[in-house]
Amino acid sequence: MEIATGNFESDLNLEATELRLGLPGRDESDEQSSSCLKNNKRSSSEKDEQQECGAPAPKAQVVGWPPVRSYRKNVLKKPESGYGSGSDGSGMFVKVSMDGAPYLRKIDLKFYKNYFDLLKALENMFKCTIGVYSEREGYNGSEFVPTYEDKDGDWMLVGDVPWDMFINSCKRLRIMKGSEAKGLGCL
Amino acid sequence: MDPEPKKPEDSPSNSANSHAPVQPPSPFPDEVLEKVLSFIDSHKDRSSVSLVRKDWYNAERWTRSKLFIGNCYSVSPEIVARRFPRIKSITLKGKPRFSDFNMLPRDWGANVHSWLVMFAKVYPFLEELRLKRMTVTDESLELLAKSFSGFKALSLSSCDGFTDIGLKAIASHCRNLTELDIQDSVTEDVGGGWLSCFPENFASLEVLNFASLNSEVSFDDLERLVSRCKSLRVLKVNESITLDQLQRLLVHAPQLLELGTGSFLQELTPRQYEDIESAFSNCKNLQILSGLWEANSLYLPVLYGACAGLTFLNLSDAPLQSGEFAKLLAHCPNLRRLWVVDTVEDKGLEAVGSCCPLLEELRVFPADPYDRHHRDGVTELGFLAVSRGCRNLHYVLYFCRRMTNAAVVTIVQNCPDFTHFRLCIMTPGQPDYLTNDPMDEAFAAVVKTCTKLKRLSVSGLLTDLTFEFIGKYAKNLETLSVAFAGNSDWGMQCVLEGCPKLRKLEIRDSPFGNAALLSGLKKYEMMRSLWMSDCNVTMKGCRLLAREMPRLNVEVIMDEESDESQADKVYVYRSVAGPRRDAPPFVLTL
Numbered sequence: 001m002e003i004a005t006g007n008f009e010s011d012l013n014l015e016a017t018e019l020r021l022g023l024p025g026r027d028e029s030d031e032q033s034s035s036c037l038k039n040n041k042r043s044s045s046e047k048d049e050q051q052e053c054g055a056p057a058p059k060a061q062v063v064g065w066p067p068v069r070s071y072r073k074n075v076l077k078k079p080e081s082g083y084g085s086g087s088d089g090s091g092m093f094v095k096v097s098m099d100g101a102p103y104l105r106k107i108d109l110k111f112y113k114n115y116f117d118l119l120k121a122l123e124n125m126f127k128c129t130i131g132v133y134s135e136r137e138g139y140n141g142s143e144f145v146p147t148y149e150d151k152d153g154d155w156m157l158v159g160d161v162p163w164d165m166f167i168n169s170c171k172r173l174r175i176m177k178g179s180e181a182k183g184l185g186c187l
Numbered sequence: 188m189d190p191e192p193k194k195p196e197d198s199p200s201n202s203a204n205s206h207a208p209v210q211p212p213s214p215f216p217d218e219v220l221e222k223v224l225s226f227i228d229s230h231k232d233r234s235s236v237s238l239v240r241k242d243w244y245n246a247e248r249w250t251r252s253k254l255f256i257g258n259c260y261s262v263s264p265e266i267v268a269r270r271f272p273r274i275k276s277i278t279l280k281g282k283p284r285f286s287d288f289n290m291l292p293r294d295w296g297a298n299v300h301s302w303l304v305m306f307a308k309v310y311p312f313l314e315e316l317r318l319k320r321m322t323v324t325d326e327s328l329e330l331l332a333k334s335f336s337g338f339k340a341l342s343l344s345s346c347d348g349f350t351d352i353g354l355k356a357i358a359s360h361c362r363n364l365t366e367l368d369i370q371d372s373v374t375e376d377v378g379g380g381w382l383s384c385f386p387e388n389f390a391s392l393e394v395l396n397f398a399s400l401n402s403e404v405s406f407d408d409l410e411r412l413v414s415r416c417k418s419l420r421v422l423k424v425n426e427s428i429t430l431d432q433l434q435r436l437l438v439h440a441p442q443l444l445e446l447g448t449g450s451f452l453q454e455l456t457p458r459q460y461e462d463i464e465s466a467f468s469n470c471k472n473l474q475i476l477s478g479l480w481e482a483n484s485l486y487l488p489v490l491y492g493a494c495a496g497l498t499f500l501n502l503s504d505a506p507l508q509s510g511e512f513a514k515l516l517a518h519c520p521n522l523r524r525l526w527v528v529d530t531v532e533d534k535g536l537e538a539v540g541s542c543c544p545l546l547e548e549l550r551v552f553p554a555d556p557y558d559r560h561h562r563d564g565v566t567e568l569g570f571l572a573v574s575r576g577c578r579n580l581h582y583v584l585y586f587c588r589r590m591t592n593a594a595v596v597t598i599v600q601n602c603p604d605f606t607h608f609r610l611c612i613m614t615p616g617q618p619d620y621l622t623n624d625p626m627d628e629a630f631a632a633v634v635k636t637c638t639k640l641k642r643l644s645v646s647g648l649l650t651d652l653t654f655e656f657i658g659k660y661a662k663n664l665e666t667l668s669v670a671f672a673g674n675s676d677w678g679m680q681c682v683l684e685g686c687p688k689l690r691k692l693e694i695r696d697s698p699f700g701n702a703a704l705l706s707g708l709k710k711y712e713m714m715r716s717l718w719m720s721d722c723n724v725t726m727k728g729c730r731l732l733a734r735e736m737p738r739l740n741v742e743v744i745m746d747e748e749s750d751e752s753q754a755d756k757v758y759v760y761r762s763v764a765g766p767r768r769d770a771p772p773f774v775l776t777l
Contacts, residue, residue: 064288064695065670066556066586066613069345069371111454124456 092167098126098144098175109167115159122146126175133159143178220246230255252276257715259297259321260740263764264305275314276340277306281321283718283758285693287345290720290756292744294771298322298348300330301769307334315340315366322346328353332360340366340394347373351402354381362386366394368421379404379427382412390415396423398447398478403427414439423447426480430489431459437466446470448478451486451505460489468492477501484511494518499525506530506554513538524548529564529586536569540576548582549573553613556586567594574601581639582607589620590647595629605637609644615671615696618648627652634660644668654678658685669694679703683710693718701728704757708732711739716760724754726777732759733777740766743775 092109105125112118119130131142138157139145146158150169158166158173215223224246227233230253237247253276256262281297299321306313313335323346331338338361343349346369357367358381379402385392392412397404404427413419413436420443422436428449437443455463470493482505494500497519506528507515512535516522522543527535529551539546551569555562567590574580580602590612599605610629618625626647634640634657641663645653649672657664658681665688673679679699682692683706691714700723711717726743733741744756766776 061557062615062696064285064290065615066553066611067285067288067668067670068553068556068586069287070289070373117454120456121454 094170094172096122096125096173096175098128099177099180101126109170114163119146122175128175130175139178145176145178146173147176148173217242217246221250224250228253249273254278256280258760259302260764260767261715261760261762264302266763268305268309274310275312277313277315278317279321280319283693283716285695285718285720286320292773295744295774296322296767296769296771298324298769300324300327303327303330303334311335312337314338317342317344318346319344320346322348323353324348325350325353325356329356332356337363339363342366342368343372344370345373349374349377351378351381355384358382358384359386362389363391365391367392368394368396369399370396372399376401378402383408385412390417392416393418394421395419396421396447398423398425400425406432410435410439419443421445423477424449426450429453430455430463430486434459434463434466437470441469442472443470444472445475446473450480451482452480455486464489464492471496473497475499475501477504479505481505482507487511487515490515491518495521497521498523501526503528503550503552507535509535509538516542519543522546526550526552528552528554530554530562532563533565533569533572536565537572540572543577545579546573546577547579549577549580550584551586553586556613558613564588567591570594570598574598578602579604581605584609586611586613588613589617590626590629591619591621592624592626592628596632599632599636603636604639605633606639607642608633608637608640609642609668610646611644612647616648625650627656631656638663640664642666645672646670650674651678651681654681658682661686663688665689666691667693669697671696673697673699676700676703676706680706683707690715694722696721698723700724701731704728705732708735711736711759712761714761716758718758720756724757725752726754727752729754729757730777738762741777742767742770743777745773745775
């Protein structure tokens with residue numbers, strides 16, 4: 001929201017109309033209220049502190065209050081590899097198709113910690129045997145071969161790149177029948 | 188050991204110089220007296236016994252084998268060593284409770300080392316050591332491991348200062364160890380290598396709790412250890428142990444009474460699911476369950492088979508939603524103690540009221556103590572629901588964002604047997620949210636109705652009236668915690684003049700000043716300790732107290748930023764050991 005500047009800048013209170021991402025009242029006001037606290041240790045009511053600083057809603061944090069032990073403070077915090085229960089969002093859901101299966105499935109790549117977990121889950125989901133990956137042979141000899149489409153649109157063999165790189169570039173998965181996958185296994 | 192300074196003339200502690208009149212001969216020979224006294228366990232009873240007459244004092248000191256020291260600075264290692272020659276089990280507590288909430292600077296004290304040096308000299312047959320809120324270094328753990336050949340049980344609760352180096356020493360050298368119990372550890376990352384240091388033939392463990400230590404341990408070594416220790420009854424692992432690993436442990440130890448699981452989050456194949464379900468069903472003796480990190484509705488059902496006998500369910504690390512929580516509760520009809528996170532909300536607590544008629548203790552912890560996510564948590568409605576269904580409730584710890592006087596009045600009418608009532612309305616100074624009145628009426632009802640009340644934590648907007656009521660009615664109160672409450676010195680005076688059994692008083696951010704502090708002159712010697720922080724007490728007041736009461740240690744913790752005349756943090760406690768010899772520069776003993 002650009003408004004012509006001039007002597008009216010301060011009166012217009014541009015900050016209030018500024019478009020921002022993120023929750024209202026975060027960051028700046030948090031810092032304001034906590035710095036006010038250092039000078040106002042003796043005030044018995046939070047409301048006083050907030051009025052003095054002009055900070056809005058977010059609660060000023062008082063040392064040791066509420067009286068919870070430090071390890072309990074992070075009960076809601078989930079590590080990135082955690083199962084997205086929806087509240088913090090950002091799962092990495094990708095479609096999984098299997099040759100010959102009537103419908104597709106969807107899985108959350110963030111749920112798994114490594115290829116072993118992923119492949120076991122796929123075997124379970126589709127009742128198939130994928131076999132063991134080797135750098136030289138791929139899944140040679142397996143009835144089913146896991147492949148994925150990467151960011152560039154290419155179809156790649158699952159297992160070649162480090163796990164983290166894989167989950168960040170995988171757009172969808174396809175479990176191919178071994179006979180069709182021959183081309184991918186031997187380069 | 189409770190030093191009783193009120194009768195110094197009768198105290199036989201300096202028996203060599205005693206000027207006491209000659210006592211008539213005892214009707215019992217010493218051996219009989221000692222035999223009788225050996226049946227007395229409680230340290231309070233033993234203190235009473237020791238005051239009867241000089242020969243009873245002597246018989247008592249020779250037969251005491253368990254030592255309880257509630258404040259490590261109230262007595263010195265030398266005094267203890269002189270009085271008690273034959274100690275096998277020691278409980279030692281250090282820092283004031285507010286240190287749990289980061290209100291004490293680092294390196295404040297309560298270091299166990301000087302105690303261990305004395306124990307090593309005087310009690311070579313020491314078997315048990317239980318420490319709470321003490322600093323325990325690796326050096327101390329090494330000393331412990333090497334000094335007592337028969338050492339059996341080590342319990343560290345809210346202790347700090349050690350790393351895996353110290354734990355390695357314990358694992359390697361304590362051949363007869365039956366108990367290693369680490370709770371609420373306040374240490375930086377302690378590596379997991381210590382678990383692998385138990386010798387190959389070591390099999391005596393009965394209690395193993397490392398739930399609060401962060402690092403991964405070798406699962407193979409853990410599995411071997413668990414399968415060797417046939418008497419294992421308590422096993423609490425940390426979050427690094429997965430569900431399928433847990434299944435293997437349970438197969439080795441179906442006899443467990445207490446289990447702390449590891450992470451409950453893992454995608455399981457149907458076969459794995461069946462296996463773990465059956466492993467839990469085989470744990471027929473399970474009474475206590477905890478851990479369950481990241482448990483969700485998918486996998487909670489694997490537990491159901493083990494829940495019939497559960498008496499204590501600790502879900503404080505598993506923020507469940509009300510639906511999955513209620514389903515779990517339906518399988519736990521015998522619960523006496525329940526700890527939950529407020530994500531279960533009032534609806535979840537209604538389920539508690541319906542499913543757990545035998546409940547005696549409820550603790551509800553906040554998922555979001557700093558209100559960052561603006562979650563609802565629990566309200567007065569949840570507490571009411573529990574009180575209606577659980578008439579045996581006597582212990583509650585309840586964190587909430589709103590409460591009413593009317594609700595609390597009803598709650599204590601439903602449950603008049605409260606011994607511990609700890610209510611934490613999380614916004615300081617918050618009134619009754621319906622009437623906007625102070626919460627005085629609520630706490631008045633608590634102290635009037637609950638005549639057995641031993642521990643009380645107050646919160647919300649409170650005037651001096653609350654403290655008048657506490658002083659007038661709380662005749663059995665031993666511990667009182669106050670924050671952001673009261674109007675004037677009068678409030679604190681009422682408590683100090685009124686509560687005859689008061690032992691611990693901790694106050695923060697309340698307008699009590701020197702007059703209040705000094706009104707308790709005579710009282711503090713009967714108490715374990717007083718803590719006052721961010722109140723209106725000045726250095727002058729503290730100096731006066733120190734001068735009048737030489738048997739009290741009056742300590743002021745100096746803050747860098749504070750005004751030199753204000754006493755921001757005051758800690759007062761009785762002591763027969765005199766002022767601390769190990770006080771850091773920021774602790775001033777007056």
